[in-house]
Amino acid sequence: MDKILDLLPMDISTFPCPSTSSLQTLVDDNDLRVIYSDGWFKGGLPGLECGGTTHSSNGPNATAILSFNGTGVQVYGTVGGAAPQSKDSVSSASTYQVDDLPASTFVFLGSKQINYRTQIYASPLLSPGNHTLLITALQGNDVWLDYILYYSSNESVPNSSETSNPSSAPSSSETPGPSSAANTTHKAPPDVGIVGGVLGSVVAILLVLILVLLRGRKHILRSKSDIPTPASDLQMVKG
Incomplete structure (x- = not known):
């Protein structure tokens, strides 16, 4: 498969990667931020999958890890199709876990029709900050990871009006002290x-x-x- 990909034109602008908003970040399967364990190999079809590539596991318990700063994450992949050297449809199972939250299991019962850009996981709303996504394959040749979308924290995209000089002290109008707050509370208009x-x-x-x-x-x-x-x-x- 790698040799076939080397012979194909790799113009990433022609591949159907989804458009994103200013608060979304797309991480392709080839992104160096995704850390793969042993048991993964490259695949993919130009024009059908984001970047023309996917990563697939060829053994159980293969893992992929992504660290991100945001409030939510979604995983998209390719499911279905016939198993290699077989006419049988492919069934797949994999788990997705963010930090210490309960793991979510994705099970695909099998179909000879290939489904591209399928959402296989969506996290609940997360607290703003750094998080870690752990993907674990439960069977071989079943997880075709295409891309990951995560939603950036609002704090990581500040407005220019909100940016202040750390060395300057806040004015009394912005951060009133306890004494001034007490005075204004009991003073009659x-x-x-x-x-x-x-x-x-x-x-x-x-x-x-x-x-x-x-x-x-x-x-x-x-x-x-x-x-x-x-x-x-x-x-x-x-x-």
């Missing part, structure tokens, strides 16, 4: 103080008016009580 003062003045004026009215009413009642009635005047004349 100016508008609240003004409204409270106005309401207090209005209440005081109302109380004064009520007192004045009450005193005026008592004075009127006393004045009425001092005026003699006609009957009392007649009695005073007769005496």
Whole structure:
């Protein structure tokens, strides 16, 4: 297979590698970041597989390892087709594990039809940071690794406005200290103080008016009580 690949034109721009966004990174099977154990060999078809190459295991427990910085990872490969020197379809089984998370097993029951660029693993959402993907083949001649996509951490792609000089201290508006935070927490807004003062003045004026009215009413009642009635005047004349 390697000799056949050497005779084929290797213009990677003609191969159907998927387009990626700014937060995605594509790692082809030939990328040096993928570390293979013994038991892998090169294969692939130009025009059908990304980069025109794949890596396949020819023995059980062969492993491939990729370290990446991101929040998720996906693995794509080629499955199906007839077994070498046989008309029987190929069944495959492999496991995929990120860090200490439970391993996920991919099982392909076999089909004579070849399926290219098939997603064979997708990790759950990961915490931003460095992670390690471990691929393990459980049977021989079954795992055809094409490429890997991982999603970069947001922290690894900072905006220019977020970039600051490490030697400069943050301003008080960006990082308030504990004392300033406590002061601002208990300080009443100016508008609240003004409204409270106005309401207090209005209440005081109302109380004064009520007192004045009450005193005026008592004075009127006393004045009425001092005026003699006609009957009392007649009695005073007769005496």
